[in-house]
Amino acid sequence: MRALNARLAGCRREGGFTLVELLVASTMGVVVLGAVGSLVVSAMKTQPQISERAQDVSTARWVLERLTREIRNGVKVDKATASSVSFETYVRHSTCGGSGVLASTSPAIKCEVTYTCSATTTKCTRIEAAPGVYTGTARTIFEGIGSSSVFSYVPNAAEATYIEVTLTMPNPRGPAALTVSDGASLRNATLTY
Numbered sequence: 001m002r003a004l005n006a007r008l009a010g011c012r013r014e015g016g017f018t019l020v021e022l023l024v025a026s027t028m029g030v031v032v033l034g035a036v037g038s039l040v041v042s043a044m045k046t047q048p049q050i051s052e053r054a055q056d057v058s059t060a061r062w063v064l065e066r067l068t069r070e071i072r073n074g075v076k077v078d079k080a081t082a083s084s085v086s087f088e089t090y091v092r093h094s095t096c097g098g099s100g101v102l103a104s105t106s107p108a109i110k111c112e113v114t115y116t117c118s119a120t121t122t123k124c125t126r127i128e129a130a131p132g133v134y135t136g137t138a139r140t141i142f143e144g145i146g147s148s149s150v151f152s153y154v155p156n157a158a159e160a161t162y163i164e165v166t167l168t169m170p171n172p173r174g175p176a177a178l179t180v181s182d183g184a185s186l187r188n189a190t191l192t193y
Contacts, residue, residue, distance in 0.1 A: 053171075053178065056144065060167045060180040063124065063142040067182075070113055071163050074186040078112065079134065080157035083148040086114040087163075088131050090188065097128045097136050117142075117150040117167075124150070124167075146170035146177055161189050 017025075070089050079086040088110055094100035096111035112131050116138070117124040122145050125138035147168040153160035164183035171177055 056169055056178060057180065059142065060169065060178070064165055064167060064180055064182050066141070067115065067165050068184040071165075071184040072187050073108070074163075075110065075188045076186065077153070077157075077160040077163070078132070079114075080151065080153055080160055080163075082151055083118060084114065084116040085151045085163060086112060086134050087186070089113050091128065093128070096130045096133075115141075115151075117145050117148060119145055119148040122146070142167065144169050161186055 070091075071087070073090045075088040075090075077085065077087045090108035091111050091113070092102050092108050093111070094102055094109075096109065102108065110131055112129050112133055114127040114129075114134050115124060116127075122143055123140050124142040124145055126141050127134070127136040127138050129136040145167060147166075149168075150166055152164045152166070154162035154164070162183060162185045164181065166179060166181040169178045
């Protein structure tokens, strides 16, 4: 009988939770789940803004790569300001300003390319024409520019052999503007000493 009573006494002391312990644990769980839910909702609200900004950066990098590639093929800078640059360069079109692409065995032709960026219209445009011609059909290559000071020149605008391009876009949801910058030397420039 003593052995049975000893066994029954051990069963009465089974571990468990009291009602107060369950209520405290439940309250803590609700608080933690609320904080996690708040973080998830906040992340979902900012995701479209982050995606839009990433798209702006991607587009600016693509435009910058195109600009620097044409500058590298450049022969000489004809007109240069902070918001516009005109230079002779080699292009892979059948005619200056045309849309026909040359065969890979044909040599590139020399054309005048003019880039103009304006914060007023928030656009950068490109004109391709015959050498020495600065007018033609302007094609928009980038929208959303925040500053007209896009181009800078080394050693100076009159004798430029290196062109730096800086695209600045306003950030409507933050204090700092987004800036993407690069530059290139005119590879085909005829240098005089």
